[in-house]
Amino acid sequence: MYVLMAHNGENINTYRPIEGLGYLFLDFNAYFASVEQHDRPELRGRPVIVTPLSSEHTGAIAVSYEAKALGIKRGTKVRDARVICPGIAVLPARHDRYVEIHKILMTEIERHLPIAKVYSIDEAAFHLSKSERSSAAATLIARQIKRGIAENVGPALRASIGLAPSRLLAKLAAERVKPDGLTVLKLSDLPGKLRDIPLTDIPGIGTGVAARLAQSDITDFTSLWNLEPKHARAIWGSVAGERFWYGLHGYDIVEAPTTKSTIGHSRVLSRDYERPDKARLVARALLLKAASRLRHYGMHTGSLSLSLRLRPEGKWERSKHFSQTQDSFQILQELDVLWDEYLSHRGREAEKIRIGNVAICLHRLYRPEDIAIRQQDLFADEDRRAVDDRRGRLWRTIDLINADPKAKFRQLGATGKGVPARKHVTLASQASVDLNYLGAKIAFSRVPEESEFLY
Numbered sequence: 001m002y003v004l005m006a007h008n009g010e011n012i013n014t015y016r017p018i019e020g021l022g023y024l025f026l027d028f029n030a031y032f033a034s035v036e037q038h039d040r041p042e043l044r045g046r047p048v049i050v051t052p053l054s055s056e057h058t059g060a061i062a063v064s065y066e067a068k069a070l071g072i073k074r075g076t077k078v079r080d081a082r083v084i085c086p087g088i089a090v091l092p093a094r095h096d097r098y099v100e101i102h103k104i105l106m107t108e109i110e111r112h113l114p115i116a117k118v119y120s121i122d123e124a125a126f127h128l129s130k131s132e133r134s135s136a137a138a139t140l141i142a143r144q145i146k147r148g149i150a151e152n153v154g155p156a157l158r159a160s161i162g163l164a165p166s167r168l169l170a171k172l173a174a175e176r177v178k179p180d181g182l183t184v185l186k187l188s189d190l191p192g193k194l195r196d197i198p199l200t201d202i203p204g205i206g207t208g209v210a211a212r213l214a215q216s217d218i219t220d221f222t223s224l225w226n227l228e229p230k231h232a233r234a235i236w237g238s239v240a241g242e243r244f245w246y247g248l249h250g251y252d253i254v255e256a257p258t259t260k261s262t263i264g265h266s267r268v269l270s271r272d273y274e275r276p277d278k279a280r281l282v283a284r285a286l287l288l289k290a291a292s293r294l295r296h297y298g299m300h301t302g303s304l305s306l307s308l309r310l311r312p313e314g315k316w317e318r319s320k321h322f323s324q325t326q327d328s329f330q331i332l333q334e335l336d337v338l339w340d341e342y343l344s345h346r347g348r349e350a351e352k353i354r355i356g357n358v359a360i361c362l363h364r365l366y367r368p369e370d371i372a373i374r375q376q377d378l379f380a381d382e383d384r385r386a387v388d389d390r391r392g393r394l395w396r397t398i399d400l401i402n403a404d405p406k407a408k409f410r411q412l413g414a415t416g417k418g419v420p421a422r423k424h425v426t427l428a429s430q431a432s433v434d435l436n437y438l439g440a441k442i443a444f445s446r447v448p449e450e451s452e453f454l455y
Contacts, residue, residue, distance in 0.1 A: 018165040018252050020133030021184070024113060024126045024142060025162040025170035028105070029179035031122035032062030035101050036091050038156040047072065047088045049081055054092045055270045061093060065179050101157070108152050112145050116167065125167045135184050138163045142182050165250035171203060187250045191225035199224060204244045209236060224248070263290045263301075264361030274311065279355040280339055286360050287335050288427070291328040292399050294362060295392070300324040302364035304331060306338040309357035316342055324366050327391040335360065 028034065032050040037043045047067035049060035059075045060067075067088060072081050081088050102121050109115075113126035132138055142161045149157055160181040162173025172194060173185035185193060199205050199213060199221070212235045218224050225248070232241035246253050265286040273282050283306065294301055302324040307317040318338050325331065343350045 018133070018250055020165070021128055021135065021138045021163045021186070022133065022165045022250075022252055023116060023163070023167050023170040024128060024138065024145075025164070025167065025174045026109065026124055026126065026145070026159050027162075027171075027174040027178075028122040028157065028159045030062060030064050030068075032093060032098055033064035033067075034157050035094075035098050036089075037064065038101070038154040039097070041156075043089050044156055047085045048091065049076070049078070049088060050091050050093050051078060052093055052268045053270050057271060058268060101153075104153055105149065105157065108148050109145055111148065112141055123171075125170060128163075135163070135186070139182065139184065146180075146182070166247045166252060168203065168244075168247035169250060172197065175201070191222045194221045197221050202248075204240070204247075212236075261365060262361050262363055263293050263297075263365065264359065265289050266307075266357060266359030268357050269355055274354040274356065276339075276343065276350055276353075276355065279308070279358050283335060283339070283358045283360055284332060284427075286358065287331060288328055290360060290362050291326070291331055291395070292402075294365070295326050295396050295399055297365075299365045299367055300326050301331065301362040302366065303362070304334050304338070305361045305363060306335065306342070307357075307359040307361075308342065308355050309359075311354040311356040314353075316345065318342070319363070321364070323388075324364070325388050325392070326395065327388050328395050329391055330388065331362070 033048045036048055036050060037046075045066060046064075047070060048064040049067055049072060050062035051058045052061055056078045059077050060072065060081060061074060063072050063074055063076070067081070067085065070085050072084055072088070076084075078090055081090070098121055106115065106118065106124065109124070109126065113128065113132075116125040116127045118124045128138055128141070132141055142163060145161070146159065149159065158180040160174045160176075160178045160183075162170040162176070162183050162185060164170040164173045164185040165187055169185050169190075173183040174181070176183040176185075199219070200207065200210050202224075205213070213219070213224065216231070216235060218227060218235075227235075227245065229242045229245040232245040233239060235241055236244065243253050267282055267286060269279055269282060273279055287304075291301075303319060303321045305317065305319040307315070309315050318341055320334050320338055322330070322334050346353060
């Protein structure tokens with residue numbers, strides 16, 4: 001007999017749907033643009049776009065609802081946005097500020113409900129207790145949260161809220177009305193209330209799963225709803241399909257913990273950094289950031305990948321394995337090998353090709369106590385290991401210096417808001433890289449830590 005077990009050992013087949021509403025899911029609307037309007041009251045009610053860097057040649061990564069109403073979308077080029085709306089405000093992203101406001105918002109919401117999980121910089125789920133699971137009680141709390149955000153943080157920071165039995169259904173409910181929506185989704189409402197939702201808009205259904213669903217004649221929400229859990233497992237090819245089915249039908253399935261397997265950073269390059277010599281400096285700076293995070297997590301790496309997107313089109317990428325290390329010097333040497341491969345691959349035309357985006361990623365992450373790293377290090381030269389340990393201690397010391405609050409200072413922006421500006425220790429060869437340009441990228445699946453903004 002097959003029994004589906006949760007990661008905590010519970011038998012999922014004994015689970016029952018939550019009675020009433022179990023979760024509140026909150027999705028902040030046009031978050032980056034809204035934070036800019038929050039910090040600059042003169043921009044409220046005006047079209048605003050946020051870009052990855054100060055350049056007329058880049059595209060929008062966030063668009064205010066006033067700009068969306070004019071037909072401007074994520075990805076719209078700055079020059080095109082200015083044609084559509086000559087008076088549009090174009091602002092470079094301030095990711096450290098977005099993290100700061102995120103923490104303030106979470107503190108405010110926790111006055112009302114406990115956090116179940118933060119999914120990204122602008123999305124989070126919150127538990128409803130048994131006494132809060134009726135539509136009337138849950139709706140009251142949702143309105144209190146909206147009022148608390150407006151009065152205690154700022155009215156520009158609007159959010160759409162979904163209330164439903166499970167986290168998955170609550171997220172789908174939050175997507176129904178934007179901006180500033182509030183949607184209750186009960187099991188008795190299904191499948192009818194979601195019959196028009198495209199399957200690929202549902203978390204857990206990518207293009208590959210959608211194609212496999214279509215092969216089974218499942219092309220709309222109603223047919224998905226009527227799917228059997230074992231059939232879902234077969235289509236997904238793993239227990240994830242069956243867990244998805246339970247979440248879709250209102251079961252409170254405990255989400256399995258994740259293990260960090262990669263650390264990476266990428267940047268769209270401005271015209272000033274698109275030539276190979278300048279792009280290499282950005283790649284090195286991104287690698288120094290990733291190596292600092294590596295040490296922060298207490299891990300070693302044994303593999304590096306480099307990916308370059310070329311202009312107007314094209315891509316080049318390579319990976320390299322090496323002995324596990326925390327030493328930024330060694331990892332930079334491995335990056336130099338990959339960069340030389342790129343230059344050799346392109347030959348004489350390398351200097352003529354523009355690089356539009358550079359991305360680096362550390363793979364094969366290990367902790368010192370892992371058996372794998374100890375076994376592989378048995379075959380490493382003892383002198384090399386000693387050098388690696390010594391350099392690792394050096395870089396950890398540099399990390400501590402850069403993290404020291406006494407080494408930081410704040411300067412005031414035009415609006416009087418604090419803008420981080422830090423003294424730091426880095427390589428002399430990297431001194432020419434504009435740190436404001438480099439910044440820290442927001443990954444939509446996580447919220448960066450403050451230490452990530454030190455380089």
